[in-house]
Amino acid sequence: QPGLRTAAAAWIYAGGAHHTGYSYDLTAEHMADFAEMAGMEYLLIDNSTTVAGFKKELRWNDLYYHLAKGI
Numbered sequence: 001q002p003g004l005r006t007a008a009a010a011w012i013y014a015g016g017a018h019h020t021g022y023s024y025d026l027t028a029e030h031m032a033d034f035a036e037m038a039g040m041e042y043l044l045i046d047n048s049t050t051v052a053g054f055k056k057e058l059r060w061n062d063l064y065y066h067l068a069k070g071i
Contacts, residue, residue: 001047010045010054041065 001007011020021031028044035042041061045054 002045002049006049006051007045009051010043010049013051013055013058014043014045 002010014020023031028046032042032044034040043054043057043061
């Protein structure tokens with residue numbers, strides 16, 4: 001979930017192995033909560049991921065983090 005082509009493309013667009021986390025024991029909600037507490041970006045690649053949607057999310061996140069720092 002999703003297919004290998006979509007998952008690999010999204011993973012590469014997100015920076016590949018740079019700051020990647022993966023777990024069988026934690027849920028996506030656990031990781032999202034931790035990222036929010038730590039002030040870190042969180043990107044989920046799952047069965048609803050599309051490359052186009054993921055690229056849009058990256059652009060929105062980039063804008064958010066720039067604004068949060070006070071450009």
